[in-house]
Amino acid sequence: MSKRPLPADLPLTYHAGAGIADIDCRPLPPYAPPTLAFLADLSRRLLADSACRTFPDIAAFGYWCRPANLARLAAAAAGPQRRLGRGLALHIAPANVPVNFAFSLAFGMLAGNANIVRVPAAPKEQTLILCAALRELFAEPVHARLAAMNRVVGYPRDDAITAALSACCDARVLWGGDRSIAQLRQLPMPPRCVEIAFADRYSLCLLDAASVAASDAAALAKLAGDFYNDAYLLDQNACSSPHLVLWLGDEATAARAQAVFWPALAEVVRDKYPLSAVQAVDKLSDLCRIALELPAAVASTRHGNAIYRIRLAALPPDIERVRGRHGLFLEYVSPDSDCLDAIVDEKTQTLTCYGVDREQLAQTIVDRGLRGIDRIVPVGRALDIGPVWDGYDVVGALSRIVHTK
Structure with missing residues (x-):
């Protein structure tokens, strides 16, 4: 005893x-x-x-x-x-x-x-x-x-x-x-x-634009379903749920990838996610507030009430204070993963990835001495908690x- x-x-x-x-x-x-x-x-x-x-x-x-x-x-x-x-x-x-x-x-x-x-x-x-x-x-x-x-x-x-x-x-x-x-x-x-x-903690998603753009219908549907599980199952409340989506590639390739990914996700959300009136109002209010308060926010796109996207022209170093709810995401296009250096700190927990070599990315984080990112997992595994955590x-x-x- x-x-x-x-x-x-x-x-x-x-x-x-x-x-x-x-x-x-x-x-x-x-x-x-x-x-x-x-x-x-x-x-x-x-x-x-x-x-x-x-x-x-x-x-x-x-x-x-x-x-x-x-x-x-x-x-x-x-x-x-x-x-x-x-x-x-x-x-x-x-x-x-x-x-x-x-x-x-x-x-x-x-x-x-x-x-x-x-x-x-x-x-x-x-x-x-x-x-x-x-x-x-x-x-x-x-x-x-x-x-x-x-x-x-x-x-x-x-x-x-x-x-x-x-x-x-x-x-x-x-x-x-x-x-x-x-x-x-x-x-x-x-x-x-x-x-x-x-x-x-704060978490984000890194998508290789070329890989997404080249995905066939089955792969795209799986990616959308996996992303839905990461973000919508707990209304982005989990510390490991993504708020920012980084597109790895050039602007043209990212645009092609976005044109197929977000509609595929919107279809999943409409089938699975019952958005209440209160949640819809909160999400619209968040969109307007971020647009007013964040200088780097240059455009927004809405897929009905399923998804709100805010396009960033730059990555603010204090990006972790800007959070989405009920399917609101910030997004940014970068030619390489060097953009992580400016935003990753001790608050950054999970990086979900698609089309990216996770082992190589982990070594890069170690080599750069980044103070954050404790987990690098495939899209769909953000909520997979385990005895190694944070x-x-x-x-x-x-x-x-x-x-x-």
Whole structure:
């Protein structure tokens, strides 16, 4: 059990698991068999649930937890060193990505920790569905150890409650905007407690214009569908969703590529994305505001209400402050990737690519010493979260080495 007693009288709503005072904080090794068995059962339960057809983000999490993927992650993390979870990990999950709490919990489990995960006081439907599945598995005797080690709780934003939980933890995982992270970091934690903070980030997409222009109908439809998943599934709210599209090539080739890509995307959006009246007004308001406030914005194109595009004549160095919602994108044409030098900083997280050599691009980023871009993935993989995220080895950071020499 934890050497630091957990408070029993905090005003918490328990979405999964029993009271926190009874949590078992004895750590397991990373990727321990009981953990892998639990997550595999969770995957099977979720993928058999009809809710997966309603919520693609739940399906994505269930697919991520499948045994084959967990085995691949365990094999990649294997090494000669003995590792053990740190003890009790406190996770503060964000409100804008409902399934994020489940990934954070899974990372804590895979690292071998006991976990307390705080979800917003008014959880989204996806959160409630996932917590129901967790409760059902926690009730099964075969998963008694994992049930004893994990809790999902809810409470309104309250520094006193978070401080009381922080005082008892061995690791703290914070998700949120810059101001929220800064406020949470002021709350004390034990001297040896480790902390990982996933703050506000900015992401973009790099499309090779010649490759897009040369795509046949099937390839173009797939590209449009993949881009839709990156941007529209979470309304561009995810830190890894693109706001800026960079066209790699000359102006003429980029124009040909744009003439086929955006209409293909608009067709997907009209089929899949139910744009509400409020969202349409917000998007139009954003378009007008950016046009007025951003000197580099020289033109705009609308594909009905499905897509709004803002053409840039130059890339402002503070481009990360200009964000799209509900399908609003900035775009810029560049002859090469040197344009990244002017805009990439520590806030830049994910670069999705099409028709580009990602390994070569990654080496270029290393050679140039760019302070940002932690992920370079194909279009369609922006939302694929994993135990390496924001440049952190999350499972490694949440576990410790038991060293012999």
